[in-house]
Amino acid sequence: MGIYLPIAEISVNVFVLLAMGAAVGFLSGMFGVGGGFLITPLLIFYNIPPAIAVATGANQVIASSFSGALSHMKRGTLDFKLGGVLLAGGVVGSTGGIFVFAFLRRLGQLDLFISLLYVVLLGTVGGLMLVESVNALRATRSGAAPVLKKSGQHNWIHRLPLKMRFRASKLFVSVIPVLGLGAGIGFLSSIMGVGGGFIMVPALIYLLKVPTNVVIGTSLFQIIFTSAYTTLVHATTNQTVDVMLAFLLMAGGVAGAQYGAKAGQKLRGEQLRALLALLVLAVAIRLAIGLFVTPPNLYSLTAAGLN
Amino acid sequence: MRGWRIFSAAALLFALALPAAAQAPNPLPEGIQIGLSTDAVSITAGFSGADLTIFGSLENPDPLVARQGRYDVIVVLEGPPRPVVVRRKDRVLGVWVNLESETFENVPVSYSVATTRPLQDITEPNSYKQLSLGASNLYMQPADATDGPATIEEFTTALRERKAATGLYSENVGGVQFLSQNLFRATVRLAPNVPVGTHKARAFLFKSGLFLKESSAQLEIRKSGFEQSIFRVAHDYSFLYGVFAVSLAMITGWLGRLIFRKD
Numbered sequence: 001m002g003i004y005l006p007i008a009e010i011s012v013n014v015f016v017l018l019a020m021g022a023a024v025g026f027l028s029g030m031f032g033v034g035g036g037f038l039i040t041p042l043l044i045f046y047n048i049p050p051a052i053a054v055a056t057g058a059n060q061v062i063a064s065s066f067s068g069a070l071s072h073m074k075r076g077t078l079d080f081k082l083g084g085v086l087l088a089g090g091v092v093g094s095t096g097g098i099f100v101f102a103f104l105r106r107l108g109q110l111d112l113f114i115s116l117l118y119v120v121l122l123g124t125v126g127g128l129m130l131v132e133s134v135n136a137l138r139a140t141r142s143g144a145a146p147v148l149k150k151s152g153q154h155n156w157i158h159r160l161p162l163k164m165r166f167r168a169s170k171l172f173v174s175v176i177p178v179l180g181l182g183a184g185i186g187f188l189s190s191i192m193g194v195g196g197g198f199i200m201v202p203a204l205i206y207l208l209k210v211p212t213n214v215v216i217g218t219s220l221f222q223i224i225f226t227s228a229y230t231t232l233v234h235a236t237t238n239q240t241v242d243v244m245l246a247f248l249l250m251a252g253g254v255a256g257a258q259y260g261a262k263a264g265q266k267l268r269g270e271q272l273r274a275l276l277a278l279l280v281l282a283v284a285i286r287l288a289i290g291l292f293v294t295p296p297n298l299y300s301l302t303a304a305g306l307n
Numbered sequence: 308m309r310g311w312r313i314f315s316a317a318a319l320l321f322a323l324a325l326p327a328a329a330q331a332p333n334p335l336p337e338g339i340q341i342g343l344s345t346d347a348v349s350i351t352a353g354f355s356g357a358d359l360t361i362f363g364s365l366e367n368p369d370p371l372v373a374r375q376g377r378y379d380v381i382v383v384l385e386g387p388p389r390p391v392v393v394r395r396k397d398r399v400l401g402v403w404v405n406l407e408s409e410t411f412e413n414v415p416v417s418y419s420v421a422t423t424r425p426l427q428d429i430t431e432p433n434s435y436k437q438l439s440l441g442a443s444n445l446y447m448q449p450a451d452a453t454d455g456p457a458t459i460e461e462f463t464t465a466l467r468e469r470k471a472a473t474g475l476y477s478e479n480v481g482g483v484q485f486l487s488q489n490l491f492r493a494t495v496r497l498a499p500n501v502p503v504g505t506h507k508a509r510a511f512l513f514k515s516g517l518f519l520k521e522s523s524a525q526l527e528i529r530k531s532g533f534e535q536s537i538f539r540v541a542h543d544y545s546f547l548y549g550v551f552a553v554s555l556a557m558i559t560g561w562l563g564r565l566i567f568r569k570d
Contacts, residue, residue, distance in 0.1 A: 006534040007541055009500070011355070059552050066560035108394045108405040116402075228553045235549030239541050243552050244534070250556060254563020291402045297472075298396045299465035300405070303389060 007242035008052045014248060016046070021060070021252025028064055028253070029260025030267075031276045034195030034223055036061040039249060041118060041283050048245070050111045054101075055234035055241045056249070057193030058227045063250040064257055065195055065223040072217025079168035079214050083221040085175055086200075089182025090189070090226040097190030098233045105238070108302065112291075117192055119288045125198055126280030129273055136270035169210045169218070177208065182222065190230045195223035198280070338366035339380065339512040339522045341493075347527040354530075356474065356499040359384065363510050363522070364489045372514060373488045379422070379429045379513040380483045381440065382493035384526070386417030386475070387504035390450070393462045393469075409462035410450035416502040417475040418442050419495040421482030430516045438518060440511060442467055442476040474498035503528050 001014045020042055028035030036057045043053035072078045104110040160174035181203055185196035200219040204210040210218070235241040264272060341363035348359070361382055365373075372378060391414045394405040422429065426441055435444045447463045470476040475498050483493045493510070509523040530538075541548045 004534050006537040009538075059556055062553060062556035063560035063563070066557050067564040070561065070564055108392065108408060112402075112404055224557075228556075231553050231556075232546070232549040235541070235552060236545045239545055241541070241549065241552050243537065243541075243548075243555060246552060247555060247559065250559040250563075254560055255567050258563070258567035295396055295403055297469070298403075299462075299469055300394050300396075301466065301469050302392045302394070 003244065003248075005048075005242050005245050007056075007240065008048050008245060010047065012046070012048075012245075017245065017248040018252040020046070021249035022256035023252075024249075025064060025253030025256025026260035026263070027256075027276075027279065029257035029262075030264035031260075031272060033197045033201070033276075034061045034065050034068075034220070034227075035253065035257075036189075036194035036196075036227070037118075037122060037192070037198055037280070038283060039253075040114075040193040041287055043245075044114075045286070050114050051101075051105060051238065051240045052242055052245070054114060054191065054193035055231065055238060056246045058189060058195075058230040058234065059241050059243070059246040060249045060253060061189075061193070061195040061227040062224055062231065064253050065197075065220045065227065067254055067257065069217060069220040069224055072220060075217070077213050078217035078221050079166055079210075080221070082166045082169050082171070082178065082210070082214075083218045085164070085178045086182035086185070086218070086222040087225050089179035089184075090186035090222060091229055092179075093183030093186030093188075094190045094226055094230050094233065095186075096183075097187040098230070098237060100187075101191055101234075102237060108300075114192060115287050115291055117188070119284050119291065121188070121192075121199070122280050122284035123288070125202075126277050126284055128202075129277035130281065133270045133273035133277055137274060140270065169214050171208065171210060173208055181207070182226075185222070186226050186230075189223075189226045190233070193230075195220075195227050197223060335367040337368055337378075337512065337514065337519055339510050339520045340364050340366065341382070341508060341510045341522050341524055343508065343524050343526055346525065347529060349529050349531040350497075350501070351530070351532045354499060354501075356501075357497045358494045359497050359526075361493045361495065361508055361510075361524075363491050363493065365491070365512065366489075368488055369514075370488060373485075377515045378485075379424060379516075380491055380493070381423075381426075381429065381511045381513070382421045382483055382495060383440065383507075383509045383511075384417070384419045384495045384497075385415045385507045385509065386502050387415070387506065388413035389416050389502075390414070391466065393466050395462070395465070407458070407462075409454065409459065411447045411463075411466060412450050414447055414466065415445065416504075417498060417506070418445065418470070419477045419479070419497070421479040421493040421495045423481070423483045423485075423491075425480050426478070430513055430518065434518055438511065438521075442471065442478070473500065475500065497528075501528060503530050 002011045003014045004011050024035040024038045027038065039060055040053050040057035043057065044050050069078065101110065104113050160176050162175050163172055164175050165172050185200050188194055188196050197219050201215055204215045204219060205212055231241055341361055343361060365378060368378060390410060390412050392408055392410050394408040396403045397406040420441060435441050439446055447466060449459050467476060477496045479494060479496055482495065483491055485491045506526045506528055507523055508526055509521060511521050512519045
């Protein structure tokens with residue numbers, strides 16, 4: 001069944017989009033990530049213009065992170081204060097990102113920049129995760145107990161000034177890295193259409209030493225607002241949010257996410273991480289190939305005066 | 308009285324037969340007219356391209372010329388002019404990057420041609436140039452005239468080629484058919500991505516390769532339907548649209564949890 005997307009201005013198959021949403025939702029429920037980093041490249045592979053894929057991806061992320069944050073709020077695994085500080089940074093980063101986005105679009109370099117960012121980020125994160133999870137798998141196989149990072153171990157981040165106490169996270173840390181992390185995620189959210197959970201979660205755990213059970217809820221909480229802000233600004237400055245497209249993805253996504261969460265409980269942590277790492281790397285490689293393969297048309301047309 | 312009547316009838320008959328029979332050296336000049344059954348076309352969101360039929364007539368055609376098929380008609384449906392940027396990708400460290408670009412002013416978004424015969428059989432390339440007729444003869448005005456002519460030529464060719472590839476510039480040879488000596492029917496193609504706005508239909512009349520007359524009419528193409536309303540709201544009330552998109556996402560997320568909850 002075909003449907004016409006009003007903003008993307010192309011006809012697409014409803015079931016393909018619902019399935020795409022459901023598949024990504026399933027994975028995001030399983031791995032506890034928003035899924036934006038999968039949705040946006042998939043939309044680009046499906047010939048949705050990158051500018052629209054990014055803005056609509058941000059819109060879709062709201063739905064999945066909102067439903068995820070709700071369950072964490074119920075369980076009490078959400079640090080509102082930490083989330084709030086991350087969010088303050090996020091708004092600044094996201095605003096900067098929107099300006100860069102509009103500027104690159106005017107230059108005609110937006111598509112390239114989005115692909116490059118994806119390749120670099122997904123490649124790095126996927127590679128690191130793969131190494132880490134394979135090591136963990138080897139360790140469990142050889143019978144050794146997995147080495148856990150001891151809390152209370154301090155690094156340079158804990159020597160920065162302007163310290164603040166976050167009770168729910170049992171944390172006393174400088175606000176500078178928290179704001180910076182929020183800003184970085186906000187920037188990525190507006191340029192890549194991702195929530196940034198795949199960076200936020202490891203950063204909170206390894207850099208700020210936030211207890212793992214609070215990390216996902218808090219990261220989802222901040223992602224709701226960053227991606228909502230990103231969606232709003234994209235809608236007003238670039239008019240690139242396609243609600244029809246976003247709704248189909250969300251509808252598939254929220255359904256898939258609940259089943260994914262269930263499936264995720266049956267797999268072991270390091271197996272789960274290894275699978276996610278492989279998935280992330282596959283997307284990165286597919287995007288990288290696109291950068292090097294000779295395009296069928298060297299010339300492209302765009303309406304002038306568009307920004 | 309009876310004699311008079313016969314005479315006047317004969318005079319009438321004679322008068323009727325005169326133009327054809329007498330072959331006067333200077334008959335009334337030929338002309339061309341086209342008519343559109345409507346001055347606005349609404350296309351819905353699922354529009355996948357269509358043929359638009361335009362009827363027209365020749366005024367005072369020479370029956371002999373018409374019989375020999377020496378009248379030719381070219382009908383053009385030209386979309387609204389817009390500025391366009393053409394970009395060229397080049398390899399930088401193995402990666403394809405948009406490098407060179409050229410902006411053109413007032414490029415018709417679409418340009419559909421229908422003709423009685425192949426363009427090269429109708430008249431000389433030079434007269435097409437003078438009339439600026441045919442996609443390959445459209446003058447594309449570069450915004451920055453300081454670029455070398457070779458560059459401009461290259462990007463102009465690329466612009467036409469991309470437009471043709473997306474179906475926006477099309478040529479329908481044999482798309483104009485004479486239904487009688489006077490009446491003709493032209494079929495021009497509307498691409499699936501035909502732009503909205505005021506389109507101009509123009510008809511050119513040629514006699515034995517010589518350009519005689521031109522006639523034009525305007526056609527408004529609009530999009531209608533639910534999807535188009537979304538598009539308009541997204542552009543005219545973009546902030547409210549954004550608020551709506553965010554609320555929709557939150558409601559979907561919340562409902563999805565209620566419906567599919569597994570914990």
